[in-house]
Amino acid sequence: MSWGSENQGYQQPGYQQPGYQQGYGYGYGHGQQPDPYGQGYGYGQQPYPQQYTDYGQQQAADSTAPLPVMEEPKPEPEPVGGLEAEAAVGAEEEKPPPPAELTGRDRYFDTLRALALIRVVAYHTFGWAWAGMVFPSMGIMFGLAGTLMAKSLERPAVKVVRSRLRRLLPPFWFWGFFVVVAMLIHDWMPGWQIVFWIVPLGDPPGNQWGVQAWEILWYLRTYLWFVLLSPALLWLFRKAPVPVLLLSLAPILVLNFVWAGPPDRLGNALWDFSTYLFCWMLGFAHRDGVLQKMKPALVVVLSLAAMGFGGWYAFTHQGEVGTYDLDEIPLAQAFWSAGFVMLLMWAKAHFGIDFAGLTRFKRLDRLVTIFNARAVTIYLWHEIALILAVPLIDQFWNVPAFETYLPLESQWFMFGIGWILIAVFVLACGWVEDVAGRKKPRLLP
Template sequence: MTTTRPTDVTAPTRAPQGRDRYFDLLRAVALFRVVFYHLMGWAWLPVAFPSMGVMFALAGNLMARSLGKRPAPEVVRGRLRRLLPPLWMLGAVGVTGMLLAGWGPDDEGHPGWWWLHLTFWILPLSDPPYGENLPGVHGLIADGWAVDLAVPLWYIRAYLWFVLLSPLLLRALRAAPWPTVLAPIALSAALEFGAVSVPSWRLDSNLSDLGAFGACWLLGMAHQEGVLRRLPRYVVPSLAPAVAGFGLWYALTHGFEAGHDLDDMPFAQSLWSFAAVLLLLHLSPSWSEWPRPLRRWDRLVTLLNSRAVTIYLWHNVCIDVVEALWDRLWGIAWLEENTPWLLENPWSQLPFVWLLTALCVVCFGWVEDLAARRGPRLWPDGRTGGHRA
């Protein structure tokens, strides 16, 4: 972190050389933590590393960088082009499976609305519909698979809205940096304490996510614009722990536990994620090359970044498949009698979850390449010229 500079906030400061590698590492760790959390379900994991806040911050940084170089309509179209085709692939497989399992217009009680809501699988301005009580396939996929497939799509919906609002957010950020960055936290507080009442649950979901993670997106934009570098070096290390402590205190006093963690507490989430992201962006080392201990992870980090959307969209289905297969192992008498610890321990499932996720990367990840107008690759780990689809 450099000393305070009288840099004009309206002129984006050149990114330090090598910062992208630090950001790639953050994104890879965030993605791994998401998969780990959805398998283990430990409430402390989102506290140890607030993956969603980090991912929104990195996306906001990239969006601000793009808006500084190209016209806003072109940037927004490019972001949507990269985001939506992987979702369409998931919808083609998932919605087809739900229809074959008996899901249909009568499930929501309003057949006309059901057909309209299906369009959210094409443009997710709100949560797409899904079958909540669909049976699984015995021995292949667990019950509730449709819920596990569709519920994480809140991130895609929130990402879409942030992209659409980014030209306005960047203009506001340049005009009034810190009031703009802190406005989402104020919105989250207003929703939490009843100062703002929202009649529609769809609108409430959008506003809740904007309040919980909007400050992280804006921090990413502010970092790219040079706003954070204008602060004295002692401000962030002094302020961020206090904000994080208040957010954690609020969570602990409002039922923080397994099954009710930060993901269910938007206000606490907004404070904790804001503080963590602020510290991580404050550190932001300039790496001209990977530090020696991290060089061995270069290909893995490259792969996770190249297939971040695919991994996020498909990993929950992979978890369901592994859990269904694990349940079948209880039918093997020798395993049940001699290794019950193996069958009960989710750690033993983790390698197989990643194995299936890797299979999804091979089967569906090439869509991300087509969306980015690149030649499709099966395994884009950074090796030149190999593994073309």
Template sequence: MTAPDTSSLPLPRPRTSGRHAARRAAPGARIAPGGGRDHYLDLLRALALVRVVTYHTFGWAWLSLAFPSLGVMFALAGSFMARSLERPARPVVRRRLRRLLPPLWCLGAVLVPAMLIHGWAPGEHHAGRWWARLLLWVVPVADPPGSAWAEQATGVLWYVRAYLWFVLLSPLLLRVFRRSPSAVLVVSLAPVVLLQTVWIPPQGAAGAAVTDLATYLTCWLLGFAHRDGLLDRTPAGLVAVLAAAAMAAGGWWTSSHRVDGSYDLNEIPLAQALWSAGFVLLLLRFRPCAGPAGRIPPLDRLVRIVSARAVTVYLWHEVALMLSVPLIDLMWRVRAFELSLPLDSTWFQFAVAWVLIAVAVPLPGLVEDLAAGRRPRLLP
């Protein structure tokens, strides 16, 4: 699962010159005027987050094919990261970590005590090093530990761990990418192909981390290509053919490597990598959803709020789904609610979860503002 670029307002572009300036400001590159927000990218991020919440509510495997939200989120994050890295790398990486980590700490300040109250013993299976594992709630270089009781809420933190590693690796990745963009994009699929066909990664946290990085590497690099204008300079017909080929290969691999009969791409890394890469190519090159972005004021306002609170929505949406269950149980005790509300419907749970997420936007979301260096506001 989703998540998003967790960046806030993109950094303004500095003036550049020379070979890299021509590459970054390529003719036809769709960059927001004056270095401002790109409403289309905000819309994609909001759609990806809505899809993540929908998937985790209903569990529909077909959603991973209809809109591969994780691939989209990593691509957007890569684009924003490439933009930020037009400044010196070290402060950029520091700034990204500052935007990511405090919201995670806020979640940990709630979840860790709650897990302890519900019987979690961190050192039960890891005697002698459980304190070190708890430090992963501070800097998640591996998945933060959790209990079976909170598995639903902690299971989404793999995205935070993967995002952290992509941020740390981005200065090197961007330097390599800009030397030979097309070749690097093609080669970027090699790690996931090798992991799924030749070398099986080890079980456990290390294997999961390597697999996730390999799966979404191409999407992250496509974000670089979008930022540098490479996609817009590539003929539309060629992009369409490449996207169709990648998605066809992903679909074929999915059909022949189903997990328990399911077509869920989240369980099939190579299919996820191929399908997501093709899907992202189409979204970033042709901008099929760009029509409504910024043209309908209420929709634009909602998109801005969700996009600016992307970290909060992603981190807390599973908590909202967990809390919706006892809340609906309480509603069953009220005769009027029992008679008038569809309390046994998953759609009703979905609606309740979004109400709870809306509560999280102005509350834990304030931490996201502080982390990003913005003036705290209940609604961004």
């Protein structure tokens, strides 16, 4: 898990996402951070006229894995989409994990997913507008999830979908229990929309108090849509691979220029689905060898053209949103991610990149394994870790030595404390992913 930060605060016509009016400070004296979410996951000040109504959520004004970045445990374990633990992680419960090259794992994909998750956390700490252009984590995570889904669908579709739901929903329910109870304590009055906390086919409702925690659920909702529609999408893709791949950019163009979608949860879902549809289909193309058959010059030209259009559109429309951040501009996000992920996928296929040498660096390899096996946990709990880092750092100001020698006002210090708390959540809550995958619960995979 972008695994993954991000996403669309696409205040395109008819598209509204919640966001932050202040950063992680929440009114604390020391350590209050500037708002890194002029969109947080795309939830920010929207550039376009609002058409969305309040549909049971006290929505705030509005991003990109890692999370960001699920097969049956037997005969072959299956990962959980973009935020999934990859197939072979922890599959042998009673034996030490074998080398990556013997398990069928691909360290190239593992490393991309780990980097995507790190980028998601960094973005939510610092709010760098340029982060999405340097590394579009959510597009990468959807691309990785797409190729893994195509591999999984070599088995019966019903079995694959059921397996992925089983791997995804229990960690979501476990995390959601704490968030929902906390919001109820803070005067939240839910309506019938609370059913979306059971199956997040639409945005789960919540109040302003908990928005920073639950706004990231756009990714799980979008991933769930892709999982349910993948059998049909893959069938359609294999009928005419290249035309269908190119046409997968059409929905975002329609939403941006023709019809903005309905002003409700369905509209939100359509925007997110359309933005990352091309990346998901690229995963299919990689799995089926379509990219490998394309001429290198054509791939490079198409990729650079897509990124060029996405970058141009972002910079020429920053006056409307107040930033060139891709997470605020869905059309730019779609094209930039399309070109970037196409280059990554093509390079993997053309050059046979596998990062197998990573296994020689045992600690680094172990860290990548943990990121992939606990991707859902990292993605779900990272926002809560960053929220808790603020009052924790505030207490450090009461210790003279800490005040003198520690950079308590630095966001980098907050970033470090955030990762310490994420590690705590991985140890305390990561076992839920093992249970969901029908494996023996472990502190670490």
